[in-house]
Amino acid sequence: MGLTLVGIALLLAHTLWRVWVYFRFRPILAEEEAEVFAERVLRLHMSGFRVERGWRNGVSYADRVVRLTSPVMRGRSVYHLAIAAHEVGHALQWRGEEAWVRSANGALTAGFGFLVLGFALAPSSLGGGSVLLGYALVASTYPFEADANREALNVVPPQHREELRKVLQALSSS
Numbered sequence: 001m002g003l004t005l006v007g008i009a010l011l012l013a014h015t016l017w018r019v020w021v022y023f024r025f026r027p028i029l030a031e032e033e034a035e036v037f038a039e040r041v042l043r044l045h046m047s048g049f050r051v052e053r054g055w056r057n058g059v060s061y062a063d064r065v066v067r068l069t070s071p072v073m074r075g076r077s078v079y080h081l082a083i084a085a086h087e088v089g090h091a092l093q094w095r096g097e098e099a100w101v102r103s104a105n106g107a108l109t110a111g112f113g114f115l116v117l118g119f120a121l122a123p124s125s126l127g128g129g130s131v132l133l134g135y136a137l138v139a140s141t142y143p144f145e146a147d148a149n150r151e152a153l154n155v156v157p158p159q160h161r162e163e164l165r166k167v168l169q170a171l172s173s174s
Contacts, residue, residue: 007119007131021170025079028163034084035073038066041088041155049091057083059090061101066091078160082152082167089151093144104144111137145172 030037035051042049054067072083093101114134121127149168156164 007115018171021167022079024170025082025163025167026077028078030076030078030081030160031157032076033073034075034080035068037081037156038068038084038088041085042066042091045155046091046095049094057087059087061091061094061098061105078163079167081156081160082164082171085152085156085164086148086168086171088155089148092151092155093148100144104141107137108141111135111141142172 032040038051042051049064049066051066051068051073053070053073054065055069056067057069057072058067059065060067066084066087068084068087072080075081075083090101111134114130114137116134118127118129118131118134121130149165149172152168153161153165
């Protein structure tokens, strides 16, 4: 039971942090919508990738698609631009880094699976071990996420680079 409460508390803290970052950076406007930015960068740096609306933000390497939610696609704030730039950064990682991308995605998927299993088995030592393994696998993907942020900062408009760096750093620390 205690392990489940810890998981819920961490999820709640993460959500509150993201809301705070959103309201802090949403008022700072960018020159273009996040979708237009993402499409432009992909056209310049990646052949074959496209942008489409999704139920969550992410990249499908198999389909060569960067998916953005409707609010992010239509957003004109630095916050929305940062989210789109981060996902484009993941697409840019695909260039020459396919093995790293595949292993990071595998670790993240397995990590979330172990977390769910661990919370389901919470009162047992097997549940605790599963949660620890899940957290370790998720934490092992932080260099991959940081690299996506670096890729993103290389392609964002210079006038917003510092603000975007702050948004990406704030979202990465959650």
